[in-house]
Amino acid sequence: MFLFMKQHEFVPQVPYGTRDFLPREASQKRAVEGALAQLFANWGYDEVVTPTIEYLETMTVGVGNDLDQHMFKFFDKNNRILALRPDMTTPMARVAATRFKGSPSPMKLFYITNVFRYEQAQAGRQCEFYQAGVEIMGASEPAADAEVIALAVESMLKSGLQKFQIGLGQVDFINGIMEQSELSLVQRQQIKHAMVTRDLVGLGEILVKSGLSQSDQTLLKHIPLLHGREDMLKQAYSMVTNDKSRRALDNLANIYHLLENYGVSQYVDFDLGIIRDFEYYTGMVFEGYTPGLGFPICGGGRYDTMLNSFGMNCGATGFALGIERVLLALERQGIDGTQNCKGIYIGWNKENLVKAIKQADTLRDSGCSVELAVIPESCAQAKESQKSKGYEKLVYVE
């Protein structure tokens, strides 16, 4: 009796932060992913598929400790610690450094796959989520950065989004300012963290306690407000005196000039407060935003030291787009990306299965999508099935 009740009460759930994609969502997901795979291939990128699990030490070499609290970890039978990949950039760097040594440079690679990060789950932010991204490895020039940003713009357009904006920053702008002062590593990290989370009150408090001069405090407090078009870059130039920050601004101006030539600069604003939440970024960084979503839909940047950690000394840049975020944005903006029409339903009455199989075969060969009933139905039942399953046409074999 007890056993019976228990079985009765059991409601199977998916693990926290994961979700099912039901047919409509799964077909939207596939449509977006298919379009992106085609786009990346058209731009000369090759797909790479890596394991879902990596050794923890591989992930730590790549992303540092930033994601430590967010990784799903477990042991293999030899007691080595494994992690579900929290990011695809690190596995791609591992592949490039270990499998493509000596290949023509730069390598242009893409992926469309799931990644895992422990997060407070909410719509558009799950612990398991899908990313489509590209990485250019072996190129340090602004041309590679511009290509990656232009491709991010094209990806959003290809996904069906019309309204979005990219914020473009450069981590060396703030690094240059902080290196001038005598801040400890911890203080620098606290300042960056406050900027990443856009915690302006917290930033103010850290700065007051930092021992920095009043003018440096004012400058750092001002960084999150430094967004705009090219005139803002000029303003920022006059606010700093160190070479590193100024080179960062020159680098942004160069990238922007190329984006004008790609015809996508109208989608791009400068935002010097963007630092992103991975420590591996060493140059330009960017994030894409679309109305109705409170978090970035895509993001990326230059990471010139990661490959070195895997034994290959070269610069790299890339971006990733969140697939569920694209789907959510499309839904919230009322854009329906799918053709929801199904083809033909074939029903048959007793004894006519063989005829119906042949009919289905012929119709499929001619390019129609066909569902063949697996049990005999009367014509009225078949009509009902056609309607409830959403098929455009019924073929009834009798």
Ligand SMILES: N[C@@H](Cc1c[nH]c[nH+]1)C(=O)O
């Ligand atoms: N891996 C980054 C995106 C990126 C790709 N390449 C460089 N950055 C992310 O998950 O946000």
